[in-house]
Amino acid sequence: MAGDPMEIDGFKQQQGQALCNPELLSLYYRRIFPFAEMYKWLSYGNDGKHPSCDSSFFGRREFSFTLENDIYLRYMSFRDASEFEATVCEKRPQKIDIGAVYSVDPAKRLAYASVSNDRVFAPVEKELVFDVDMTDYDDIRNCCSGADICLKCWPLMTIAIKVVDSTLREDFGFDHILWVYSGRRGVHCWVCDARARKLTNEQRASIADYFRVYKGNENNNRKVSLPTHLHPFLARTYSQFLSRYFDEEILIKQSLLHPQENADKVLKLVSGQGMSMQYMSSAYSELPVQLEEKKRNNRLLPDEINRQRWADLQRKLMQKRGIQVELVFTYTYPRLDLEVTKKMNHLLKAPFCIHPKTGRVCVPIDPEDCDNFDPTTVPTLPELFNDLNNGDARPVSKDWERTSLAKSIRFFKSSFLEPLLKECRCQLEASHHKKLQEMSARPNFTW
Amino acid sequence: MAFRSIGAGGRAEDGGEDSRGGGAGSGKLSFYEAAPDEEISLEDFEEYALDRLRVLKGIEEERSRGKKMEEMDPLVSDLWRKHMGSDSSKKDVISHFILRLAYCRTEDLRRWFLGIESVLFRHRFRCEMPAAQQKLMDDCNLPYKAMTSAEIEAVKENLESVARSTNQVSNSKMYYKVPFEDVPELVSGRKVYLRRGEAFVPREQLSFLVVGQFRSRLSKALVLTNRKWISFIAGEEKDRLAPMVEALSTRYLGPDYTQPKSSNEISLQDLDQLAKASFPLCMRSLFFQLRDDHHLRHGGRQQLGLFLKLEDALAFWRAEFSRKVGVEKFDKEYAYNVRHNYGKEGKRTDYTPYSCVKLIMSTPGVGDHHGCPYRHFSEDKLRASLGGLGLNSRQVSSALEKTRSQHYQLACAEVFEAVHGCSSDGINHPNQYFEQSRALLQQPKVKQMCSFSFNDTVEFFSQEEPASGGENNNNDANEEKTTLMIS
Numbered sequence: 001m002a003g004d005p006m007e008i009d010g011f012k013q014q015q016g017q018a019l020c021n022p023e024l025l026s027l028y029y030r031r032i033f034p035f036a037e038m039y040k041w042l043s044y045g046n047d048g049k050h051p052s053c054d055s056s057f058f059g060r061r062e063f064s065f066t067l068e069n070d071i072y073l074r075y076m077s078f079r080d081a082s083e084f085e086a087t088v089c090e091k092r093p094q095k096i097d098i099g100a101v102y103s104v105d106p107a108k109r110l111a112y113a114s115v116s117n118d119r120v121f122a123p124v125e126k127e128l129v130f131d132v133d134m135t136d137y138d139d140i141r142n143c144c145s146g147a148d149i150c151l152k153c154w155p156l157m158t159i160a161i162k163v164v165d166s167t168l169r170e171d172f173g174f175d176h177i178l179w180v181y182s183g184r185r186g187v188h189c190w191v192c193d194a195r196a197r198k199l200t201n202e203q204r205a206s207i208a209d210y211f212r213v214y215k216g217n218e219n220n221n222r223k224v225s226l227p228t229h230l231h232p233f234l235a236r237t238y239s240q241f242l243s244r245y246f247d248e249e250i251l252i253k254q255s256l257l258h259p260q261e262n263a264d265k266v267l268k269l270v271s272g273q274g275m276s277m278q279y280m281s282s283a284y285s286e287l288p289v290q291l292e293e294k295k296r297n298n299r300l301l302p303d304e305i306n307r308q309r310w311a312d313l314q315r316k317l318m319q320k321r322g323i324q325v326e327l328v329f330t331y332t333y334p335r336l337d338l339e340v341t342k343k344m345n346h347l348l349k350a351p352f353c354i355h356p357k358t359g360r361v362c363v364p365i366d367p368e369d370c371d372n373f374d375p376t377t378v379p380t381l382p383e384l385f386n387d388l389n390n391g392d393a394r395p396v397s398k399d400w401e402r403t404s405l406a407k408s409i410r411f412f413k414s415s416f417l418e419p420l421l422k423e424c425r426c427q428l429e430a431s432h433h434k435k436l437q438e439m440s441a442r443p444n445f446t447w
Numbered sequence: 448m449a450f451r452s453i454g455a456g457g458r459a460e461d462g463g464e465d466s467r468g469g470g471a472g473s474g475k476l477s478f479y480e481a482a483p484d485e486e487i488s489l490e491d492f493e494e495y496a497l498d499r500l501r502v503l504k505g506i507e508e509e510r511s512r513g514k515k516m517e518e519m520d521p522l523v524s525d526l527w528r529k530h531m532g533s534d535s536s537k538k539d540v541i542s543h544f545i546l547r548l549a550y551c552r553t554e555d556l557r558r559w560f561l562g563i564e565s566v567l568f569r570h571r572f573r574c575e576m577p578a579a580q581q582k583l584m585d586d587c588n589l590p591y592k593a594m595t596s597a598e599i600e601a602v603k604e605n606l607e608s609v610a611r612s613t614n615q616v617s618n619s620k621m622y623y624k625v626p627f628e629d630v631p632e633l634v635s636g637r638k639v640y641l642r643r644g645e646a647f648v649p650r651e652q653l654s655f656l657v658v659g660q661f662r663s664r665l666s667k668a669l670v671l672t673n674r675k676w677i678s679f680i681a682g683e684e685k686d687r688l689a690p691m692v693e694a695l696s697t698r699y700l701g702p703d704y705t706q707p708k709s710s711n712e713i714s715l716q717d718l719d720q721l722a723k724a725s726f727p728l729c730m731r732s733l734f735f736q737l738r739d740d741h742h743l744r745h746g747g748r749q750q751l752g753l754f755l756k757l758e759d760a761l762a763f764w765r766a767e768f769s770r771k772v773g774v775e776k777f778d779k780e781y782a783y784n785v786r787h788n789y790g791k792e793g794k795r796t797d798y799t800p801y802s803c804v805k806l807i808m809s810t811p812g813v814g815d816h817h818g819c820p821y822r823h824f825s826e827d828k829l830r831a832s833l834g835g836l837g838l839n840s841r842q843v844s845s846a847l848e849k850t851r852s853q854h855y856q857l858a859c860a861e862v863f864e865a866v867h868g869c870s871s872d873g874i875n876h877p878n879q880y881f882e883q884s885r886a887l888l889q890q891p892k893v894k895q896m897c898s899f900s901f902n903d904t905v906e907f908f909s910q911e912e913p914a915s916g917g918e919n920n921n922n923d924a925n926e927e928k929t930t931l932m933i934s
Contacts, residue, residue, distance in 0.1 A: 172627060173644025195644070199628065206631035210641075229611040231637045 019359030022068065024381045025092045031399040032384060033088070033352055034409050039081035041417055042098070044194075045424030047080075052432035060124070062099030062106040064347050065091055075106040094356045097347035100126035101197075123344040128174075128191035128199060128207065131348065132160045135185065136335040142254045142262055147357075149185045149375060155249040157187050158370050160334035163237050164189060164211070165367040171233055172207065176420045178412075179365040181378060183355025187365060188348055192420055194427060201343055208338040213329060224329045228322055238325060242332045247310075250331055257309040258302050269330060270313075270323055351412070354381050363408040366415065379404045475536060476571050476583060478661055479668075483540045489691075492545060496695055498530040499542035503563045505530075510566065516573075523570035549695040551673040556696055561666055569658045580653065589660060591629075594622040594647065602640065606647060609640045619649035623656070630655050725884035727859055727877045728820045728832060729806055730754050736816045741767050746809065746817040748784065753800035754877050802876045803856050821846075821855035838865045 018024065039058065040047065046057035058080060065073040065088075073091075078084040088096065100123035104112055109121040134153065138145050143152040161179055168174045168191060178190040199207075213234070215225040230238065250256065257263040317324040340346050353362045359380040365373050387403035396402055400409055487495070505526040509519060531538055543564070550560035572580060599606070599622055610616065613636070625646045632655055633639035639646045648656060722734045733751040737743050743751065801809075803819065811818040820829060826847060833843045842865040849858035856874050863871040863880060867887050874880050 170643065171641040173642075195628075202631050203628050203634075206627075206635040209635040210637055227612050227614075229608070231612045232605045232608050232640060233637065235608065 018382070020094075020354055020356045020381050022092050024359075024385060025094070025354060026089070027385060027388075028354060028381060029085075029089045029092060031388060032403060032405060034400065034412070035081050035085040035088070037409065037413060037417060038350070038352070039084060040421065041192075044192075044197075045421055045428050048425075048428075050425075050428050050432065052428040052435075056105070057101065059105050060103070061101045062347070063350075064097040064099065065093035066095040066097075067091060067093055075109060077105050077107045094354075096350040096353055098127075098350045099347040100124070100344050125197040126344040128196040128204060129340060129346070129348050130164055130189035130191075131182075131186065131337045131340040132157060132164075132188075132334060133182075133186040133337060136337070140254070140331050142256070147185055151374065151376065152253040154373075154375055155245060155253060156332070157375075158249075158373070159241060159245050159332050160336075161187060161189075161365065161367050161370045162241050163334050164336070166240070167211070167233060167237070171210075176416065176423070177367070178351065178416050179367050179370070180351045181360070181363050181365055181373075181375060182349065183353065183360045183362045183378075184358050188351075188362075190348075190351075194424075204344070205342040208336070208341040211334070211336055212338060213333055214335065224326045224333070226322070226326055226329065230325075237333070238328065242328050246328045246332050251306050251310055252303050254331075255302055255306055256331065257313070258305040263309065266313075266327070270317070270327060352409075361405060361408070363405070364412050364416065366411060379408075475539075476568070476575055476579065477540065478583075478586075478664060479540060479543050480664075482544050483537070485537065485541060487541060491541075493691060495538050495542040496545040496549065498538070499546055500695065501530045502526045503546075503560075503567065506566055506570075507563055519566075520570050520573055523567065524574055527567075527571070545692070546695070547669060547672050548676060549692045551669045551676055552693075552696075557666075557669045557673070561662060561669065564665060565658055565662045568661045569654055572654050572657055580657075584653065584657060589656060591623040591625045591648075591656060594624055598622075598624075602642070602647065605640045606649070609638065610649075613638045615651070619651060621650040623648045623650075623653075625656060629659050724888060725881050727874070727880035728836070728862060729818070730877050730881075731836075732820055732824075732832060733816055737767050742772070744815050744817075745784075746811060746815050750801055750806065750817040754881075800876070800878050803859070803874060806877070807855050819855050819859075821850045821858040822853075826850075833862060836862065836866055838862065 042061055043058045046053045046055065059077055061077060062074070063076045063078070063084075065076060067073065073093075076087070078087060099106075102109070103120060103122050103124050106121075112120040134141075134144075134149050134157065135146060137153070137156050141153050141156075144150055165177060165179065168177055168189075174191050174193045174196055176192040178192060180188045180190065182188055210233070213224055213226060215223055226234070255262055256266055314324060317327075340348065349362060351362050351364060354360070355362065359382060360375075360378045361380070361384070363378055384403045384405060388399060391402045400406055502523075506519075506523060509522050514522065527535070531542075546560065550556040572583070575583070606622065625648050627634050627641055627644055627646045630639060630646050630648060630652075633646060633648065633652060634641070639648055639652065641647075718734075719738075722731055726734060730751060733743065733747050736747070737751065806817070806819040807822050809818045811823055820832060824832065829847065829850065830843055833846060838846070842861070846858045846861045846865075849855070849861060859874045859880065860871050863874060863884070867884060869887055871880070871883050
């Protein structure tokens with residue numbers, strides 16, 4: 001169902017260069033945002049006709065909206081997909097957050113407030129989530145800082161995705177993991193297995209702590225603290241990911257050891273452990289013959305300098321391998337916002353939202369292919385608008401299929417949603433079966 | 448009094464003979480699955496409960512000092528032995544079930560009780576012999592599978608790696624497969640090897656598993672007990688057990704002032720000096736009221752009498768009262784009470800001196816002088832009394848401010864600080880005030896601790912404007928330093 005060209009043209013003439021504004025958002029929600037898929041996901045199979053389905057399930061999920069002028073609406077809930085869609089289209093939120101599934105409809109929580117001492121309104125289920133934000137890496141980024149990102153520092157996110165994803169699967173046994181670009185400078189992770197959704201706050205905190213290697217607060221920045229002998233998880237992380245990415249990506253893209261001021265930052269970290277700065281930097285005057293030649297001709301590439309110095313540093317640190325390992329961890333290991341993970345009542349931005357500052361869609365990221373993810377080519381709202389307007393004129397069942405977002409939504413459906421729903425159906429079957437067995441085993445009702 | 452009908456929160460509803468309940472035959476440590484099938488006296492009922500509560504509160508205090516797990520083990524053993532004795536199976540189970548009644552009633556109480564009983568259980572478990580630990584594990588049917596040697600062999604390197612990373616010796620032959628959700632402490636500290644959601648827990652780390660089980664069972668039991676209590680007990684036992692049980696959770700259990708301390712005996716003559724220097728305001732008012740009036744009503748007599756605990760109490764009381772009522776009347780009507788308080792009549796229990804909480808919550812009527820002055824005195828009267836202690840107007844205002852915001856104990860602590868020149872360790876009990884005061888005044892080298900040396904306090908006090916009242920006389924207190932205490 002193609003949109004009305006006159007209407008779209010009208011919008012186009014008005015908008016100019018805006019990346020995100022209420023009119024564009026309105027269009028996005030009416031034509032593109034995949035409500036049906038989101039509903040299917042968050043229902044976890046309870047939207048079906050199976051006798052085991054809990055039809056109140058979706059309605060007990062908390063959402064929150066951030067509107068223009070920073071108005072924040074909490075404890076929103078919707079009976080079904082159409083109510084969800086209607087409300088979003090009406091309110092055009094700049095941001096939609098997803099919270100927990102509660103014991104009762106969040107919008108009606110006050111009715112249950114003073115029923116008894118025991119809390120009747122309480123979270124019952126929530127995905128296990130993680131949040132990685134590039135600003136947490138500012139002390140080791142040489143290319144950008146703050147809200148900016150580029151392809152030189154993006155590999156830090158790639159590493160985070162790979163480490164966390166593999167650990168969640170191999171160590172914790174989770175399978176249904178959704179990674180989402182946050183729209184500007186980070187990534188979010190949603191673990192949707194039933195087992196994950198039922199975790200208590202204490203268990204979530206223990207998982208968060210399992211990942212923690214930084215001891216430190218705002219005052220003494222981040223200090224990696226590792227025992228001499230590493231836990232298998234850390235050892236595997238180091239050998240499979242950190243060391244490789246450090247050598248091939250971070251060292252070069254961040255130019256960690258060249259020029260001198262960059263190198264000094266690194267040396268400072270290392271020299272605190274009993275190695276003097278002079279000793280460390282004395283290497284820099286010594287280069288192998290062929291490189292000396294190049295240097296004299298001013299043709300020595302920064303990449304070569306970096307590699308040379310790193311090799312030299314590793315030699316010098318050979319006796320103190322622990323320091324080298326800690327160095328690599330400092331420059332590569334994921335920096336998670338652990339508070340996000342620890343509590344069930346934390347709300348996190350929904351996938352497929354638009355980031356108001358960048359206009360980019362919060363698209364899913366394929367963890368198997370995250371090396372090739374490029375945040376600078378993620379579709380923006382104006383581009384999508386353009387796609388709708390000028391794109392493929394063939395009839396499609398859904399408008400988003402016309403846009404550059406099609407790939408992302410298809411990936412969401414096939415790689416994440418379908419396997420997840422298949423498992424949900426099995427689980428509903430199994431629990432139904434079990435209930436039948438229990439009922440038949442019970443003695444008959446006697447008066 | 449039989450337990451059967453109320454205690455059982457879990458299985459074994461009617462089976463009091465279940466040995467897991469911790470009757471005479473079973474091992475020392477249990478999961479308290481079954482309520483005891485015993486009859487005990489009402490006195491034992493209270494005593495057992497209080498003793499266990501002392502253990503629990505002692506544990507809480509040690510934990511609040513940040514003690515590590517290994518440091519806590521001997522402390523817990525000591526506390527247990529001290530309050531529960533060495534042959535304590537019966538007392539253990541009974542006291543546990545009594546406290547379940549007391550602590551099931553609100554969520555906060557349940558949370559506290561659950562937490563602290565779990566800590567107690569954990570340390571007792573750690574101190575058990577391996578054989579007893581194994582038996583406990585078997586008894587409670589932990590749903591965890593032991594790993595076969597083939598399975599262990601397959602991940603041997605990883606298991607050793609974990610052990611080395613946490614500085615532990617890994618000579619364990621037995622490992623258990625446990626869902627990671629059940630051992631959050633081990634996951635948190637990366638102290639265990641994980642694979643596809645299963646933690647491979649060595650025997651040495653078993654206490655986490657067992658404690659986790661204990662905790663979840665007790666949690667369910669408490670909720671169940673609460674429901675039963677509400678619907679069934681409150682009616683039937685309303686007048687007999689209910690008041691005692693409900694009072695247990697607010698009962699004061701600080702330093703045990705029921706034990707007479709021979710080193711701190713006070714002689715009659717010294718009492719006046721002592722009262723001026725070291726009594727908290729509540730007792731001081733009562734004391735001087737008694738001195739003035741030669742009479743005190745019942746509430747006041749109880750409060751002051753329990754505070755004093757004199758050997759010569761009888762003589763003291765008699766000396767005071769007889770001035771008003773005559774010796775014969777005193778002997779006839781009051782002596783019995785005094786002797787009763789000191790355990791020389793009737794039940795022969797020494798009553799516990801009242802704590803601050805109790806005083807604050809009491810309701811003195813007209814003509815009474817007991818209770819907590821920071822709560823019960825009018826502001827004018829309080830101002831006058833504090834002036835009488837030698838406080839300057841700034842200190843008086845500060846204390847009054849605390850009372851206005853209902854922080855009565857803080858007000859008392861402020862006064863303590865003003866009088867002694869040194870802050871207290873917090874005031875929860877009049878005897879505590881007294882002891883801290885004595886400790887300070889007896890210190891020869893007070894300079895390191897306080898802002899003034901004791902000798903300086905004389906000048907300090909004499910410089911202040913003496914408020915109304917004639918008791919602004921601490922010079923005597925100086926001299927008593929050497930003449931008073933038998934230490």
